[in-house]
Amino acid sequence: MAFLTIESLLVWLSSLTVEERDQYTTNLDSEEKSLLVGMLQAFYVSRAENERHQTISAALKLLNQAWSTRSALWINKKWTSLSGVLSSIVDLITKKYVAESADVAANVDAFLKTMGPDSRITPRIVLEKLVELVNIFGFSGVVVxxxxxxxxxxxxxxxxxxxxxxxxxxxxxxxxxxxxxxxxxxxxxxxxxxxxxxxxxxxx
Structure with missing residues (x-):
């Protein structure tokens, strides 16, 4: 559930123009960056890259009708190019935010430990974190x-x-x-x- 929610969020980000995307990704505070990177690493990047590529194209096509704002790549349905955009977004978030702030890096490390196999994390907490994550980008919640x-x-x-x-x-x-x-x-x-x-x- 977490993987699909995060993938949908990334697909939405890829549908935006570079300027629109920057408005969302450059104005996050330290806590928001920590949550975003932590969720990506715990539930998305942790999955093998070839597995992620298999689901990205399907997600792009499925959600093609859902967004009211779409970039030229979306309008022309260049799914391969869009997959590259999505991968670039993931790299930007997971590397840049951690590299630019020691606080973010420390918070992400602590977050991942709470999500580890030896933790007592509950499914409800994961769902609550998913809601927090999409709230950062202006969404009111998640519907499955x-x-x-x-x-x-x-x-x-x-x-x-x-x-x-x-x-x-x-x-x-x-x-x-x-x-x-x-x-x-x-x-x-x-x-x-x-x-x-x-x-x-x-x-x-």
């Missing part, structure tokens, strides 16, 4: 759309398997009550006799 739960390799059109897939989320009430983070699950209103989806919304 969960669709086609019966069409995955695991579920294969099985209602029972689909219920096992979504039950841990629905049973974990704290994950549905994170301010600024909402889930929308598109499920059946009935197991048989209806094709109308049931939409479940958490509080935002």
């Amino acid at each position: 759309l969960v669709d086609k739960v019966d069409e995955t390799e695991f579920t294969q059109n099985s209602a029972e398997a689909a219920s096992k897939l979504v039950h841990p989320l629905l049973a974990h009430i704290q994950l549905l009550e994170v301010p600024g983070f909402a889930w929308q699950l598109f499920l059946w209103s009935q197991v048989e006799g209806s094709k109308n989806p049931l939409v479940l919304r958490s509080s935002v």
Whole structure:
């Protein structure tokens, strides 16, 4: 979830002109830079580069219709060039911010330790940090759309398997009550006799 949210944020940044992007990336305070670099390193850069490149093009195409402001590269749908822009943004953020401030470097190091395998970090805290992250760039929160739960390799059109897939989320009430983070699950209103989806919304 963190990887997809961060990737969507980076895709949005790549859709902006250089001037527009600079307005967001050059006016961050120390705490915002620390959070941004920490989240990138913990949940995005930590994934192999070839894996990230496999998902970037799909994300660019999927979100092509979503942004009201798009650069010339977006208008011409030059996905390969845009992937390079996105990678440049990641490099700029992860290297420049840490290099220019010892405080940011120290804060990022401490942040990554709290996110390590030996920490007691909870899923709710990660979701809260994602909301903090997107707030930096003017977004009010994150909405996750969960669709086609019966069409995955695991579920294969099985209602029972689909219920096992979504039950841990629905049973974990704290994950549905994170301010600024909402889930929308598109499920059946009935197991048989209806094709109308049931939409479940958490509080935002």
